[in-house]
Amino acid sequence: xxxxxxxxxxxxxxxxxxxxxxxxxxxxxxxxxxxxxxxxxxxxxxxxxxxxxxxxxxxxxxxxxxxxxxxxxxxxxxxxxxxxxxxxxxxxxxxxxxxxxxxxxxxxxxxxxxxxxxxxxxxxxxxxxxxxxxxxxxxxxxxxxxxxxxxxxxxxxxxxxxxxxxxxxxxxxxxxxxxxxxxxxxxxxxxxxxxxxxxxxxxxxxxxxxxxxxxxxxxxxxxxxxxxxxxxxxxxxxxxxxxxxxxxxxxxxxxxxxxxxxxxxxxxxxxxxxxxxxxxxxxxxxxxxxxxxxxxxxxxxxxxxxxxxxxxxxxxxxxxxxxxxxxxxxxxxxxxxxxxx
Ligand code: SAH
Numbered sequence: 132x133x134x135x136x137x138x139x140x141x142x143x144x145x146x147x148x149x150x151x152x153x154x155x156x157x158x159x160x161x162x163x164x165x166x167x168x169x170x171x172x173x174x175x176x177x178x179x180x181x182x183x184x185x186x187x188x189x190x191x192x193x194x195x196x197x198x199x200x201x202x203x204x205x206x207x208x209x210x211x212x213x214x215x216x217x218x219x220x221x222x223x224x225x226x227x228x229x230x231x232x233x234x235x236x237x238x239x240x241x242x243x244x245x246x247x248x249x250x251x252x253x254x255x256x257x258x259x260x261x262x263x264x265x266x267x268x269x270x271x272x273x274x275x276x277x278x279x280x281x282x283x284x285x286x287x288x289x290x291x292x293x294x295x296x297x298x299x300x301x302x303x304x305x306x307x308x309x310x311x312x313x314x315x316x317x318x319x320x321x322x323x324x325x326x327x328x329x330x331x332x333x334x335x336x337x338x339x340x341x342x343x344x345x346x347x348x349x350x351x352x353x354x355x356x357x358x359x360x361x362x363x364x365x366x367x368x369x370x371x372x373x374x375x376x377x378x379x380x381x382x383x384x385x386x387x388x389x390x391x392x393x394x395x396x397x398x399x400x401x402x403x404x405x406x407x408x409x410x411x412x413x414x415x416x417x418x419x420x421x422x423x424x425x426x427x428x429x430x431x432x433x434x435x436x437x438x439x440x441x442x443x444x445x446x447x448x449x450x451x452x453x454x455x456x457x458x459x460x461x462x463x464x465x466x467x468x469x470x471x472x
Contacts, residue, residue, distance in 0.1 A: 136165065136191040137262035137269065140303050153183055159308075161187070166309050169273050196266045198274060210271060211466065214239070214263060218256055219466045222267045222286055230280035232316075235267045237297055238288025243322050244357045245343075247389060249421045250287040253466070258293040264300040268310060281316035285341075287466060290319050291327035298331075301338055314338045320385065322358045323367040332374040341383035341414070342371060346393050347401035355393070368405065375410050382409075387416045388434055390427040399440035412447035419453070 139147070145158040160178055164170040171193035173184045199219070200211040208224040220236040239256040241248070268279055282304065284290045290297045301317055304310040314337035321328065322343045331340065344364075346352035352359040371382050384406065388394045406413065415438060418428040429437075434450060441448040 133192045134190055135195060135260070135262040136161075136187075136193050137265045138260065138299075140306060141308055151186065153186070157183060162308050165193070166311075169269075194266060194270065196263065196270060198270060201274070208271075208275065210267070210274075212267060212270070220259065220263075220267070220287055221466050222271060224271055224275065224277075224279075230316075231277050232281040232283060233268055233271055233279050234283045234285045235264055236286035236288050237264060237284055237290045237293050241288050242292065243289045245322065245345075246355055247345075247387065247418065247424060247426050249424065250466075252423060255288070255292075258296055259288070261296050261300045261303060264296070265304060265310070268304065268312075272310075279310070279312065281318075282312050283318040283320065283341075285318070285320045289322055289324070291321045291324040291331070294327055294330070298334065301336065305338075318383070320383075322356055323362050324358065325362040325366050325370045328367070328370045328374055332370075332377045335378075337380070339383060340374065340380070341385050342367065343385045343387070344402075345385070345387045347398050347405050351393060351398075355389075364405070368409070371411070372409060382411045384411045384413045385416055386413055387418055388429040388437065389418050390429045390433070392426065394429040394433050394437055396436065396440060399437045400444075403441060403444040403446055406446055407444075412449070413441055415441075415448060415450045417451065417453055 136144075141158050141162055144161065145155050148157050149155060157179065161176065164176045170176060173179070173187040173191070173193075176184060176187075179187075195215050197213045198210060199213045202209040206226045210222045210224070212220050212222070214220065218239045220239060222236060223234040225232050225234070236259065238258050240253045241250045242255040244251045268282065271277075272279055284297065297319070301319070304312045305314050305317065318339040318341055319331075320341040320343060328340070343356070344352070344367075345355055346359075349359060349363050352364055374380075375382055386393075386402065402413070415434060417434060418426060420426070420428050438448055438450055
């Protein structure tokens with residue numbers, strides 16, 4: 132099988148070219164074509180020798196993902212991609228006032244089994260490779276003719292269940308010679324795999340970490356997220372504390388609000404106790420209802436009540452703006468529709 136050019140950083144491509152009697156500067160030329168001119172046909176890379184063009188065509192593929200569907204609403208685009216093995220994944224593009232962000236998938240399906248999540252209903256089939264994560268962004272930029280400014284790993288999959296590929300991907304897109312996404316504009320979201328949070332704290336990266344907490348006590352969290360039976364709240368928060376101490380970075384705590392399940396005053400107060408003295412900020416997420424799962428979105432007044440309690444108790448908190456409600460933008464929904472056909 133041919134190599135995937137979008138798996139390569141410039142050092143790796145240089146090494147490969149030199150080994151095959153090409154020049155170091157050829158790697159720079161190729162990267163300029165790929166990432167500055169969005170050119171993916173080697174034969175159109177006009178400053179390369181015919182010999183090198185042929186060599187590249189013989190040894191590498193560029194685009195491997197296919198765009199199957201694009202759903203658009205006012206401020207959101209949802210992309211469904213087909214992979215070479217005919218699996219589906221999806222990405223969501225959000226147009227903020229301050230820039231364009233994309234939410235990408237890291238796995239085909241997910242094994243974490245969170246009860247409220249559409250992605251988890253369909254079990255993991257496989258991990259995505261680095262190039263498959265990168266191509267989501269690359270193709271979106273090309274298709275919409277935009278430059279993506281920030282990337283969140285909050286689509287289908289658990290990033291820390293695909294650690295090595297995800298880390299390589301993050302380093303690759305952060306490089307100024309590729310997609311040049313600033314480290315502080317990259318967010319990895321995890322359901323709380325403790326040893327991986329620890330490993331991640333040792334990488335010395337400036338990217339953002341988000342923890343999906345969703346409940347303020349173990350009894351409730353274990354009902355919502357089966358990972359909590361392996362890594363309960365106290366273990367996860369201890370590791371988050373270590374992470375903050377080591378990296379000096381503030382961590383985001385995601386808290387999904389499910390009507391009458393975890394959105395009551397007592398939950399907010401319990402959450403305050405749990406997070407007091409931690410350098411975190413809480414992102415309250417209005418639930419995106421999906422047809423197959425029996426949870427409901429909290430009422431607006433309840434969300435605001437919850438918000439106020441945190442605020443009054445000096446917890447940094449925001450409510451996530453809702454994007455793309457009318458186009459099934461919750462992670463996993465578009466893929467799940469396609470698979471169910
Ligand atoms: N596995 C990772 C990242 C993917 S999920 C994680 O658990 O963090 C990204 C975020 O979306 C998580 O906080 C997840 O709990 C949340 N989420 C899942 N289903 C949702 C839905 N229907 N509405 C809103 N948020 C959802």
